[in-house]
Each structure stands twice: as C-alpha cells, then as structure tokens.
Amino acid sequence: MPIEIGLAGWGDQDRLYGPGVKAKDKLREYAKHFPLVEVDSSFYAIQPKERFEKWTAETPDSLHFIVKAYQGMTGHQRGPAAAKEQETEAMFAAFRESIEPARQAGRLAAALFQYPPWFDCTRENVGILREARRLMDGVPCALEFRHQSWFLPEYREKTLAFMKAEGWIHSVCDEPQVGLGSVPTVLQATDSEMTMVRFHGRHAAGWNQSGAPNWRDVRYLYRYSGDELRDWKDMLQQLEQQSRRVCVVFNNNSGGDAADNAKEMMALLGLSRPDGGDPLEPKEEPKPPAYEQLDLF
Template sequence: MIVIGLTGWRDHDSLYAPGTAAKDKLKVYARHFAIVEMDSAFYAVQPPDRMARYAEETPEGFGFVVKAYQGMTGHLRGKPYYDNDNDMYGAFRDSLTPLREAGKLTAALFQYPPWFDCNKENVRLLRETKKRMEGFPCALEFRHQSWFAPEMKEKTIAFMRDEGWIHSVCDEPQAGSGSIPTVPEATCPDLTLVRMHGRNVGGWNQSGNANWREVRYLYDYNESELNEWGATLARLAEGSRCVGVIFNNNSGGHAAGNAKQMMRLLGQAVYELPVVREPEQLDLFNF
C-alpha cells in the first residue's frame, strides 16, 4: 500500500474553499489525503488532549507522522524547556499516546541535523533514543552524507534494521555534506517513509538567510521525475506493507499539486473541491 500526503495541513490553499476556518482545515485535509506530517511538534511537544482531538477529527485509516521535538534531535538553541531528558522524552511519549491508542500514529520522525555525522557517539545516541521510544514506531532521517558514504551505506542500513528504525528515504538536492543521496531501502516490514523535499540546489544551504523557508523547498516536480519515483515506490512497497510519501516542497505552494499528480500516476482516486458556480443574474425581460 502506498499513501500520499503533505507536511502540515494549514498552508495548502488549493485544498480549501475560501473562508475555511483554521479549526476545520484538518477535517477537510483528510478528504484529500490519508496521511500528514505534523511538524508543529518539532517546535513544541503537543498536549495530549490536542492530539486526541486530532485523532477524533480524522477518519478511520488516517495516519500522522509526528516530527520529533527539536530538543531530542540536537536542533535546540537557547534554554531547554525540560529539566532533563527523561522529562522531555516522557512528555513526547505522552503526546503520542492518544494517536497510538486510536491507531493513527504512523510514526514519530527523528530527523537529525546536517552536523549529526556518522560516529560512535551518535550511533550510541541513536540506540539510546530507540530504547527511550520503545513501543512507538520511529522513523530515522539523516542530513549528513557520511551515513551513506560508500563504505558506510550498507552498515547504516543494517544498523537501522537491527535497531528497528523505519527508514525515511529522501529526495532532496545534492548540495554538499549537509544533504544525503536517495537510498531506496526498506528497513522495516511495516513501513517505509519517503519525504519529497524538492531539488532546489541553490536554496538548500541558505538556512542563515532571513527568507530561507521561502526558497529551500521551492520546487515543482515534473511528470518524468514523479514517474521515476512511482517505480521506486512500487519497489519499496515490496519490502514494507505500507509506504508513506510526504511532499514537503511547499515554499512555492507546489506540494499539494505534486502529491495529487503522484496519486493519479499511481491510479489512486483524487478528491477535488466541488466547483462553486456564481449565481446567474436574473434577466428581468426573459422570464
């Protein structure tokens, strides 16, 4: 099974009729797609009651990929919110529990930063993290090329299989050590995650600029690129019962359109907003 979705549900204007309230967008989003990535959890661990409400607002079979809190992946700058790691991981686990109990937790996504390279200390940290998250499905995404260097690629994949990590396969620009190649390998029989970041080489390494969010994921996949990925997704589906595909290329608003294009290429049904016709003006002399 291959399911397609997007990062977040609030910022994809083409999915919603004008005037759709923010509180209603998740319900409408779930008519279009069966999976979503919740990136708000990266900035703050979400309260369990909010997660329970999200579960209630979505239909049976809907799934959430919840991005791990930044303090757990080495991204945090400034004063920590939690006093210690036990409290931090405990809060995150509590946050995920309503989704897991509702059968709607696809995975917790641990995306590590470009400076998280392949060394013994970081391997130890990954083992410790996986133990702390026991009982929760966890996906792993790297941003440093060293994990997939020729001499390390097979070892990294074997490590992920041994530790029970779900592989987050990436399509992203090849722009130096802070980006990784596409490695289409399934490491978990239940799930493989695929994240489509676009291929904007020039904008990828500009995180220090004020408008980096506006350019980093600025990319519109063409039909040939999506067709190539369609074949890759079919191969990944041979190694995992489910392949979840998240389009993250929304700096220019292309993610929703590309996701639906991919669904059509895969022969999946695509929901479109009903066409609202303007009322015809009454002709006073022809009635």
C-alpha cells in the same frame, strides 16, 4: 493501502480548500484528499495531549499521522538551550504522552526523528540513536539523516544494518545533492512493516542558505516535473516490494506545489482520495445561493 501519500502540514495548503474554510475545519477537509499527514508543529513545541485527542476525534479513521519529534530530542538545540541528560528522559516522556491518543486510536503511522545537518556518523551519535530508540520503545519511529556521512560507501551498509537491528524505519529522501548537508536517495527498507519517503524538492541553490532571510521558504521552493514523478513511481513500487506500507510525504510547500505534486503522484499510482474521488478532479467552486423571487421582495 500499501502506498499512502500526504503532505507536511495542513494549515497552509490553500489549494485544497475553498474560500471560507475556517482554520479549525482545515484538517477535516484535508482528510478528504489524503490519508496521511505530517505534524510539524511538534518539532517546535511538544503539543498538548488534548490536541491529538481533538485531531483524532474530528477526522475519519482513514487519516494517519506522522509526528515530527521535538527539536530538543534530535539535537537541533545547541549551547545553553541544549537539554541536559536528566532533562532528555523527561522530554521523551512528554512527547510520548502527547502522541498517545493517536497511537491508542491506531492512527499513528510513526514518530519522525529528523537529525540536523551536523549530526554525522560517529560512535557518539550512534549511541545517541540507540538511546533515543530505547526511550521510544513500543512506538514506531522513522529516522532521517541530514549528513551525508551515514551513507558514504564505507558506512552505507553498516548504517542500514544498524537501523534494521535497532528497529528504525528508514525515511528515504529526495533532495538536492549539494555536499555533506544532504543525503542521497537510498532505496532500501529497514523495516518490513513500513518505509517513509519525503520529497523536499531539488532547489540546489537554496538548500544550504540557512543563514539567509526566509531561508525555509527558499529551501523548499520546487515543483516536481511529470518525468521526475514518473521516475519516482517506479522507485516507490520498488520500496513497496520491501515493506508492507510506504508512507510518502511531500514537503515542497514553499510555492504551494506539494498538494499538486502529491495528487499527481496519486494519479500515476492509480490511488483514489479517501473520500473516493479522483485526486485530480477540479475543485468545485461554491455556487452563489439561489433565491426565489419572493425572497427578494
């Protein structure tokens, strides 16, 4: 499937699941709706290898995983918590071992390296990206920036050429344009096999409030309109001409809008659910059990 659509995470997507679906069954249920899922728990802690073995064993082959790189690998930890040089290789090795079951099963779409807003376009940081790609050699890796300097006019083409030369998949963003801590939408593939697109919403007022309480909930609180999705339909088809596969992740989860927007986009593109259903078909509510008269007396 040239364009695949999914969500960032599956545990909190309550609109997908009927009442009574247990946490352990949610990923299996999720796989009926979408062919792609982003694993975000790996950003906070490198997951046990056994977890990926379980996830791949319990879901159909139609479901593919994008796994977010651990925060220590992308420089989100600073000060005393920052990894020393000798610890970096160990972190990367542990992460690679963690995701190996999904890779061996042919179910790993990519590892996603999202760098922090202070990771700007400097010679030192270019070197960090080269080293990260070396340590992930043989694994498809997507790169997402959060600092605008990488795509300023004087650096834009150099950044894209560097990503292409080093084997980075471009993670294209849709997000508010509110200064250096946000990047523009750049519709340019850097890998002929795959391009990523991540929808973060356009809540400009909440984007840079990282010090505020519940800032993550505020930041991704946004519902895309039909017109916005129709504009993106054309843009996704442009990217489809540049890469064999376009993997789309809706991350506007705060208000429960990601699943609805993802299904709307699937319908616009004429995509079916992995189970063959219409993405917009209403969820059937469970029917009460039917009792024969003899059961009651």
